Amino acid sequence: MSYLFNVYHVLALYLSCVASLSSAQNLKLPLKAVNLGNWLVVEGWMKPSLFDGIPNKDLLDGTKVQFKSIKLQRYLAAEKGGGSIVVVSRNSSDWETFRLWRINENSYNFRVSNKQFVGLSRLGTNRIVAMRDAPGVNETFRIVRKDGEPNRVRIQASNGLFLQAKSDTVLTADYGGSGWDDGNPYVFIMTVSGSLQGEYQITNGYGPDKAPQVLQDHRNAYITEEDFRFMSSNGLNAVRIPVGWWIAYDPTPPKPFVGGSLQALDNAFTWAQKYGMKVIIDLHAVQGSQNGMDHSATRDGYLEWGDSYIQDTVKVIDFLAARYAKNPALGAIELLNEPWAPLVTLDTLKKYYKAGYDAVRKYTSSAYVILSNRPGTADPKELLSFAQGLNRVVIDVHYYSLYSDMFNSFSVQQNIDFIYNQRGSDLAAVTTPNGPLCFVGEWSAEWAVKGASMQDYQRFAKAQLDVYRRATFGWAYWSYKCQYNHWSLKWMIENNYIKLN
Ligand SMILES: *[C@@H]1O[C@H](CO)[C@@H](O)[C@H](O)[C@H]1NC(C)=O
Numbered sequence: 001m002s003y004l005f006n007v008y009h010v011l012a013l014y015l016s017c018v019a020s021l022s023s024a025q026n027l028k029l030p031l032k033a034v035n036l037g038n039w040l041v042v043e044g045w046m047k048p049s050l051f052d053g054i055p056n057k058d059l060l061d062g063t064k065v066q067f068k069s070i071k072l073q074r075y076l077a078a079e080k081g082g083g084s085i086v087v088v089s090r091n092s093s094d095w096e097t098f099r100l101w102r103i104n105e106n107s108y109n110f111r112v113s114n115k116q117f118v119g120l121s122r123l124g125t126n127r128i129v130a131m132r133d134a135p136g137v138n139e140t141f142r143i144v145r146k147d148g149e150p151n152r153v154r155i156q157a158s159n160g161l162f163l164q165a166k167s168d169t170v171l172t173a174d175y176g177g178s179g180w181d182d183g184n185p186y187v188f189i190m191t192v193s194g195s196l197q198g199e200y201q202i203t204n205g206y207g208p209d210k211a212p213q214v215l216q217d218h219r220n221a222y223i224t225e226e227d228f229r230f231m232s233s234n235g236l237n238a239v240r241i242p243v244g245w246w247i248a249y250d251p252t253p254p255k256p257f258v259g260g261s262l263q264a265l266d267n268a269f270t271w272a273q274k275y276g277m278k279v280i281i282d283l284h285a286v287q288g289s290q291n292g293m294d295h296s297a298t299r300d301g302y303l304e305w306g307d308s309y310i311q312d313t314v315k316v317i318d319f320l321a322a323r324y325a326k327n328p329a330l331g332a333i334e335l336l337n338e339p340w341a342p343l344v345t346l347d348t349l350k351k352y353y354k355a356g357y358d359a360v361r362k363y364t365s366s367a368y369v370i371l372s373n374r375p376g377t378a379d380p381k382e383l384l385s386f387a388q389g390l391n392r393v394v395i396d397v398h399y400y401s402l403y404s405d406m407f408n409s410f411s412v413q414q415n416i417d418f419i420y421n422q423r424g425s426d427l428a429a430v431t432t433p434n435g436p437l438c439f440v441g442e443w444s445a446e447w448a449v450k451g452a453s454m455q456d457y458q459r460f461a462k463a464q465l466d467v468y469r470r471a472t473f474g475w476a477y478w479s480y481k482c483q484y485n486h487w488s489l490k491w492m493i494e495n496n497y498i499k500l501n
């Protein structure tokens with residue numbers, strides 16, 4: 001009995017050692033990594049030409065539009081921001097801005113600030129209201145643009161008739177003609193005041209017939225085995241790969257998302273292994289959107305991720321952990337990129353992080369689990385005590401010298417001093433003995449300084465490398481490739497702005 005127990009005991013011990021050795025055990029910390037941004041989760045600003053083939057590409061999901069009645073010289077607005085009629089009385093406020101949900105290149109839903117959808121009244125009065133929480137046939141409108149003047153439009157409702165602004169409180173769908181005379185109440189000027197260019201926009205913009213091929217071509221060309229050879233021979237030993245939740249439903253994810261990113265991630269693991277690199281899988285886009293930004297794959301910019309999404313999001317982590325836990329190239333799984341404070345609450349986030357951590361630990365005890373801090377208004381130390389009770393966890397902080405007015409007035413030297421002083425102490429504050437490791441998971445050598453010289457950029461990049469190498473888990477540059485040179489680590493290395501070897 002005792003002999004048997006010992007055999008099993010030794011065997012179990014041996015197996016668990018083999019399991020952990022096979023993976024993150026041989027991780028050389030701190031990591032020097034780069035983000036493969038805009039690869040498996042599209043961000044239009046990094047390569048706008050990806051969107052060029054979309055008809056009416058200025059009217060993608062989430063674009064904010066306003067309609068001004070030429071006759072009344074007033075804007076359409078949802079009275080009280082929604083839940084009531086649509087009026088034609090506003091000069092300017094937030095209430096006259098509608099967020100598009102694109103049905104196809106001509107048909108759209110309009111979402112108002114209280115999140116209802118504009119529609120034809122069910123009462124049969126032809127009045128236009130903003131009452132419904134979910135769009136249907138009566139909430140779908142066709143935007144007809146005038147030839148040669150694309151911002152001069154008529155708006156056709158589900159009854160086949162066009163909207164007319166008859167008075168400041170009477171907006172009806174009852175014009176059946178095709179005129180463009182400015183003196184008439186059916187002509188509107190459309191202003192496009194904001195837009196999103198993420199994975200939702202590109203897939204829904206191209207539509208189900210074209211999107212799979214466009215995305216496939218992009219993924220095949222954007223990152224190849226040659227890039228892994230380049231990275232490893234230039235001193236990088238890891239990649240952080242943003243992925244979207246739809247990867248767990250490959251090859252047939254819910255529309256408009258398309259399959260193929262899972263195969264690309266498999267390829268990345270193969271290439272990483274071949275060139276002795278590690279992969280950090282970073283769940284960058286989740287259902288509901290955790291930050292309302294393009295790179296969260298939001299449809300319309302509203303942040304809706306919260307408690308009710310935790311279960312589905314954990315399923316994605318479970319899928320990724322199950323698939324890659326035994327892969328020797330796996331370094332870490334990051335549970336959620338940039339959940340925004342205060343809309344994502346600390347309570348919700350901890351609940352999710354605990355469940356996500358447990359999901360990873362079902363398959364591996366050695367892979368690191370990365371917890372992203374909340375950008376926005378949160379305390380960067382808020383996760384430290386929570387992480388104390390967990391094994392092999394890492395706090396991810398993102399340091400950009402942008403996105404705050406403060407940086408606009410900084411000189412070159414002030415920027416460099418800021419890195420050594422402020423970022424140095426920011427990093428020290430999240431580095432505690434026996435606490436979680438720390439990861440600068442995103443940074444870049446781009447800044448708000450205009451007309452900086454090559455030497456200025458070199459000094460700025462060096463300052464960041466000097467400081468971020470103190471991050472106990474390592475750092476990752478944003479990004480590997482980008483249309484803007486200083487955002488591309490590949491370009492920065494090739495042109496001697498940054499030297500890692
Ligand atoms: C809009 O501006 C005009 C003057 O240009 C003013 O008379 C009118 O009261 C304003 N309407 C609203 C709703 O603010």
Ligand SMILES: *[C@@H]1O[C@H](CO)[C@@H](O)[C@H](O)[C@H]1NC(C)=O
Nearest residue numbers: 120121122123124136137138
């Ligand atoms: C659309 O609105 C009309 C009245 O304008 C109503 O008769 C019809 O039932 C509505 N359709 C749906 C699907 O709600």
